[in-house]
Amino acid sequence: MRKSFLLARSNLRKSKGQTAAIFVLMLLAASMLNLWLMLSTDYKQNFDRYHDKLHAEHVTLSVDRHDTEMQNFLIRTLEKKKQTTEFSLTDSMHMVGSFAFHGGEISTELIFLEKQAALSRSVGKIELIKDSNIQSGIYLPILYQSEKNAIGKTIQVSVGSHKIEYTICGFFNSIMAGSHNCSLCEVLLTEDKYRELEQSGYAPASTLCSIRLKEKSKSQSYETQLKNMVSSYDPSVRTISNSYTLVSQSRYISQMICSGIISAMAFFILLIALIVVASNILNYIQENMKNLGTLKAVGYTGSQLIHALLLQFLGISLAASLLGESISYGMFPFLNTMMISQTGIPYRIHFLPFPFFFTLLVSSGVTALVVWLSSRRIKKVEPIVALRQGLLTHNFKKNWISLETTGIPLDLALALKTTFSAMKQNITVCITMLVLSLIVVFSGLMTENVIVDMTPFSNLIVGETADSCINIQTDLEKAFLQKMQSDPRVEKIYLYHSVSVRHVNGVELVATICDDFAKVNNQDVVFEGRFPKFDNEIAIAAKYAKEHDLNIGDEITIAANGMEAAYLISGYTQTSNQLGKDCLLTRAGYMRLGKLSNASYYLNLSDQTDIDIFHEEIKEHFQKAVNTTINVASILEGSASVYVSLMMMIVITVLVLSVIIIAFVLYLLVRTMLRNKKQDYGILKALGFTTKQLILQTAFSFLPAVILSTIVGSAVCSLIINPLTAFFLNSIGIVKCTFRVPADYIILASIILILSAFLLICLFAWKIRKITPRSLLAGE
């Protein structure tokens, strides 16, 4: 053991550069791995911890009635259901509302609670995170704290079509209703403000039920059943609801994106690091055949020599992993701040033993395995043979690119000779460049579809987008439409109204009703089959269809308002909004189940139109008939900015990482090549080759592998990136992804990748100038 240790130390001393490069790669891999494990275990579990801490509900339901009759019905119903373990009912008001946030607007179902009533709830507790002694005003979810939304400042909240100004008193956290991603969002009002709102009649008095279940996995079906029971009891009530399943996923979309990308990065970097280790060992054996033979001759066993290598690389890997892990703890706070802006759930970073030790175990385990596999041939080294022949590993079978017959210019021909005789190097280059081209294509895709123009991304995630959404009572619908059609600012107007329906035998679905689907902006929502055209057609979420084995052409029965009707499936849809639980109906189709009492219209407005002013005018004209107006454009900006900045960070990080990786891998390869070919370079210099020629030859010898793998990699990745993204987004309801693959960007980036590889090699090969023909004399 001691001997192995001494050997390992001398090996390390001889290869400082390689050691450093492997160290950095291992460090990156370990930090990614640890980060990924932390994100996907404890960070994700934080939701459950918070859920427990706040004794949160598994199903939330808000019904816009709060008379005793309704409340008694609710209590009876909830007590009857076997899954119910505990619940609390609280007086509230609910209404679609919005407020400014991050340069955009947040619009969601707002549930107004009286502060004291809210704080005394037994289920679905609210945690005041920031408080002040301001006596009159509003408390917002902690997620919406920003420079503009700070304690003491005023905020304008739209309630339906009315605007109210409140002073911000503080911030709170509610696990199931603390973000627009929960599909409903609580806000607390001090008692005076609550009474004011009650008296204004802007928002209907409602009852908020928070129910805890025996099994949280049943939350979705429970939610559906409960809603059905309520609406069959009183078809006129409007209910809004969510479930544990929905919230636990939708609040963690950014976590999912981050950990998906980080896990992929961790995997690839580890792979590259291991390849580098393996080729390093193979080279070491080749270079040191004579030394190894000598060592064996003086009595070292093959195992001792392998142990030395194991010690050496395990040492590097352990040290690198430890440092990498501390770096991941250093990076976590940034990631945490990024993600909190989407999850809205505070997370306290602390030491996590499982990811820590698992990372150590994985990185040292695979390193040991790779070292063992690639160093086994040491056992076969026979001392006499090794001593006598030294380098025996050259394969002289073929004289690649014979100078006698080739028409290729001399420098290139010599480079190609090297290329063909250095297959190990080519493989390492290829794998590295394949990984890097995947990264380039991915970052191109994200830049194009999220950062530069996020329409494709929002089409995918949000579904339909327009400039404005106006909800109007149906009695005045005709007059409204006439006015809109004569308004020059309105470029397009169409019905786009969501109601909840139930799939008989299944769960609740959000049905979107449109008078003519040809008018909707996002024609990609239906990605297979077509939009429903006739009153007996329906398009349903692909994810849901898959789970329930429903095919295009099948008939399904939908229920709403106590009525049932059968529809033929005309196509599949996908949006992440309802996590894959939505469907599309024509208006005529929905009429078979009931009538609409109000209708939401989507409008495209001309570019110069000030959407808010436009809304004011409409409200003035139609007065009470206008229920809500939503500035969709600014809402999109608001909720999208989170994703844009997250993506931007991810893209920049992966690009920086890929530059680092390519630099280190190439450094290692060039170094190895210079070592192996030092004598050849000396001879060639003596024969009259200049340093420039030799540097170019070195760089050219890498280029075939670099170019080939970059081209193949970019092409293949461009083809598979959409399915791959869809695969990652599957859990939020995305089945098929049709992001635009930016060919120009990818071609440009590939060229840059190849050029920078070339330049880096030249830079690393710059050392050739130090090789003098005189060094040939050294052997004398």
Next chain:
Amino acid sequence: MKNILLKTSQLSKSFSSGGRLQHVLKNIDLELYEGDFTVIMGASGAGKSTLLYALSGMDTPSLGTIAFKDQIISTLNQDQLAIFRRHHCGFVFQQIYLIDGMSLMDNVLSAGLLVIKDKKILLDRARNLFTAVDLSEETWKKFPAQISGGEAQRAGMVRALINHPEILFADEPTGALNFKTGLDVLNTLTDFNEHGQSIVMVTHDMRSARRGNRILYLKDGIILGECNLGKYIPQDPARHNTLSAFLSEMGW
């Protein structure tokens, strides 16, 4: 009167080893002539190789100038020296130094293509030279590891001569060879010299030295003396005696 091919003045070379400056060559003034077979002799470590590499532009002197014909080469940078070498010099090394990864032919052509752009002319020359050193066509395709030391050194000579060098430098070309193959190599060198090839050869062995027409003796960093033997005649006892006398005078 012979033409001067190489001329040094005040040529010095020092190495710093372990912080100490070691003066290997001291103010050497030397002229080498066209058509000569010059031999540099001296004990091991005398600085013979150092002198040879300085003369051939493989290395730059610490002080002094070296002129090749009318061109001062001691002020050239590394790349300019490389270009100078490919056009004017050929090298034969003791360790032969063929490139392992290439066939013998490609070893020769990789040097030849640097200068001779016409492939046909180049190939003709290579074939003629290979034949001249008595290497058969099937050997050309072999790799250095597949042939004997003597064959390798003869291939090395083909490579050295491929570009019609004005001067051929040989550093103990027979040092790594056995008697018989060493003899072949010497015969080949003598043969080329008789056809007008200027040669500078370093050796510390009398049998090799006898081939030269001009013998220089290097000791303590200076040319201690020189001896002219005239045209090489095999088995010439007078030549042998002259050389022996010269060497013992030099303290050999």
